[in-house]
Amino acid sequence: MALAVEMTGISKYFPSTAVQANRGVNFSAESGQVHALVGENGAGKTTLMNILYGLHQPDEGEIKINGKHVLVPTPNEAIHLGIGMVHQHFKLIPSFTVAQNILLGIEPHKYGLLRQGYENDMVRALADSFGLPVEPSEKVSNLTVGMQQRVEILKTLQRNAYILLLDEPTAVLTPQEADEFFKVLRNLAERGRTVILITHKLPEVMKVADQVTVMRHGEVIEVTSISDTNINSLAHAMVGRNIVFNKKESHVRPGEVIAEVKDLFVSSNNGAAAVMGVSFQVHKNEILGIAGVSGNGQNELTEAITGLREVDKGKVLLASLDITKAAVHERRKSGMAHIPEDRMTMGLNLQTTLDENVIVNQYRQKPYSRAGFLVAAAIRKLANSIIERFSVASAKTGEGIATLSGGNLQKLVLGRELSGNPHFIVASQPTRGLDVGSIEFVHKSLLDASRSGAGILLISVDIDEIFSLCDRIAVLYRGQIAGVLSAEDADEQKLGILMAGGNLDPAEEMTQ
Ligand SMILES: Nc1ncnc2c1ncn2[C@@H]1O[C@H](COP(=O)(O)OP(=O)(O)OP(=O)(O)O)[C@@H](O)[C@H]1O
Ligand SMILES: [Mg+2]
Incomplete structure (x- = not known):
């Protein structure tokens, strides 16, 4: 499969915090693949994706998109290159409706003269085509976090993202919502899009991803296909030790x-x-x-x-x-x-x-x-x-x-x-x-x-x-x-x- 994303030797130092957030990172994802990016808090995952999305400039390193060298000075350029990002912390405008948020920044002349309700129809059609139903006229402030997140994803799809960067998208979803969401991701991948999924939930990595990159302290520790790994070995690679998942055992007698x-x-x-x-x-x-x-x-x-x-x-x-x-x-x-x-x-x-x-x-x-x-x-x-x-x-x-x-x-x-x-x-x-x-x-x-x-x-x-x-x-x-x-x-x-x-x-x- 062709590489949709190829980042080589990416380094990023933040002087304000004196942190080497990325250190000679090589990261690549194929088209048509769901690629998970995992690692401890502070490992440098968001930084790497922010670089790909033009929010940060790397100190060193190169980026290729679909085999071509590119510079990504701004998110606008990233969008132009077909890259979309949904951030760890949402960036929606609460007082706007779902449709207004999704179409924000897209000038009205691009979709012809305004007809009453046209925006809503357009968003509904988009939402249906990806199996992510939303109510376009609802205000974002009234939505659950799960729904807000759906709106964020639709926003990138509306902008024709072929490479989707999702920063902990399921952190806010219920298991049932997450399962639905995985179907959407698989479906996007099958249609040839590339999904890069940052997550802390290793069971979902095993469930939805084709390949996984593990980062620790700003470096890539491991790249493996899902069929060659398991939860324990991923957890071990992430934190450098074994993790014990405890079930509640001792029952203290509750008091007053x-x-x-x-x-x-x-x-x-x-x-x-x-x-x-x-x-x-x-x-x-x-x-x-x-x-x-x-x-x-x-x-x-x-x-x-x-x-x-x-x-x-x-x-x-x-x-x-x-x-x-x-x-x-x-x-x-x-x-x-x-x-x-x-x-x-x-x-x-x-x-x-x-x-x-x-x-x-x-x-x-x-x-x-x-x-x-x-x-x-x-x-x-x-x-x-x-x-x-x-x-x-x-x-x-x-x-x-x-x-x-x-x-x-x-x-x-x-x-x-x-x-x-x-x-x-x-x-x-x-x-x-x-x-x-x-x-x-x-x-x-x-x-x-x-x-x-x-x-x-x-x-x-x-x-x-x-x-x-x-x-x-x-x-x-x-x-x-x-x-x-x-x-x-x-x-x-x-x-x-x-x-x-x-x-x-x-x-x-x-x-x-
Ligand atoms: N804009 C910034 N300025 C200074 N330091 C930063 C900046 N962004 C991130 N850092 C630092 O870089 C390191 C990596 O942060 P990053 O957000 O990439 O981690 P992460 O892997 O996404 O972690 P988490 O799982 O907690 O989201 C952290 O130590 C963080 O404090
Ligand atoms: Mg992060």
């Missing part, structure tokens, strides 16, 4: 009730009922999982509990304190920590320093604040301990965080949230976008926190994550709890039935 949600009703952005009469308790030492396909009220539920969204009806209690109407900082002061799903816009402020980011939830407290003044030394000490304990690679106190890799930003939020010894932790997709080594670490941290007394509410669309952490599992379906299973009772099939809106009780099933 740490947090409680009573008959909660919450609306979504467009005013529709999103959470309808949800009740549950989280005990000391317990991890309660909220499983479900994304978009079934998880976001609204999480936001209501953490103080980011108003409650229509019902109560949120922390210990026995009614915090239904409490401000975010009051909840934090009462011992709640929140690891938000969208770390880029909610978890961190990329415009400020690492120190400011780690202190944001504790700046009113001793020892970080004395007589109304911030104590820089204490803050720095906290920042350094987080960097060290959570191995936030290439992070430095006092410096900006905008250039940290996606995974390292996530570790920073986790470190900050877990550092205050919270009683109640709301963790929303806490390992989204993390590499296998870091997932292992985050899971261990959450298990440790629960063992030392915290109650944890884990909202995750990742069934494996739910199984390996939770003592009890509640399934959210269309804004209601469809069922609660103990860890021993739960299996993939039962959860699958509840997640799809089915009923576990065969007698009731018969009468319906």
Whole structure:
């Protein structure tokens, strides 16, 4: 097969962080192939693809597209060369509709005189032809992350991308959505397009890719075809050691009730009922999982509990304190920590320093604040301990965080949230976008926190994550709890039935 992409000897040094992000990288992908690019957080995957997409210039090295030497000074040139990229962090405009986002930057004269609804028809046709249905007139701010991602992909396809660079596209998808998505990728490859897929999920590499390149510390460690490798050997190549995937074993006896949600009703952005009469308790030492396909009220539920969204009806209690109407900082002061799903816009402020980011939830407290003044030394000490304990690679106190890799930003939020010894932790997709080594670490941290007394509410669309952490599992379906299973009772099939809106009780099933 002909090589669609051939990058040779690519090196990239970032002076601002003193990081050699790529070091003599040789990377190639054939046309008609799904090529996975894997590696630990900070390995240099995004940098390499940003170079191919014209967002960075390499210090050294050459790029060939379809056998021809090219320079890619800008993304516009990349698009011109048939290269499209979907970024790790979406770049859609929330207040625009799906169609407006997809057609953004394409001048109207290119598709003739404006006819009412023409844009919508055009986007619908495009979406259907790739088997990626969307509602063109819907505002992007009302979409689930899974849907937003679909819009991002359609946007590149609209621009005639023959080489698609996808940076962790499935990090936000449910297993079912991901399977659908893989069909789309295979289909694109069969039509001769080249798909380069950055992912941390090794099972999906095995499922969808033809070939895989493994990076570590800016270098290529291994290139192999999928038929010649397996998950363990890929994980080993990535992190340079064996990884243990733990299942939850010891069941600590849950203690008193740490947090409680009573008959909660919450609306979504467009005013529709999103959470309808949800009740549950989280005990000391317990991890309660909220499983479900994304978009079934998880976001609204999480936001209501953490103080980011108003409650229509019902109560949120922390210990026995009614915090239904409490401000975010009051909840934090009462011992709640929140690891938000969208770390880029909610978890961190990329415009400020690492120190400011780690202190944001504790700046009113001793020892970080004395007589109304911030104590820089204490803050720095906290920042350094987080960097060290959570191995936030290439992070430095006092410096900006905008250039940290996606995974390292996530570790920073986790470190900050877990550092205050919270009683109640709301963790929303806490390992989204993390590499296998870091997932292992985050899971261990959450298990440790629960063992030392915290109650944890884990909202995750990742069934494996739910199984390996939770003592009890509640399934959210269309804004209601469809069922609660103990860890021993739960299996993939039962959860699958509840997640799809089915009923576990065969007698009731018969009468319906
Ligand atoms: N614009 C930049 N300026 C300075 N340093 C950068 C910049 N972009 C990335 N880096 C650094 O280069 C290294 C590689 O980052 P990159 O984002 O390519 O990693 P990655 O493999 O995509 O990681 P992840 O899996 O966490 O997304 C990191 O140490 C990162 O901090
Ligand atoms: Mg990355």
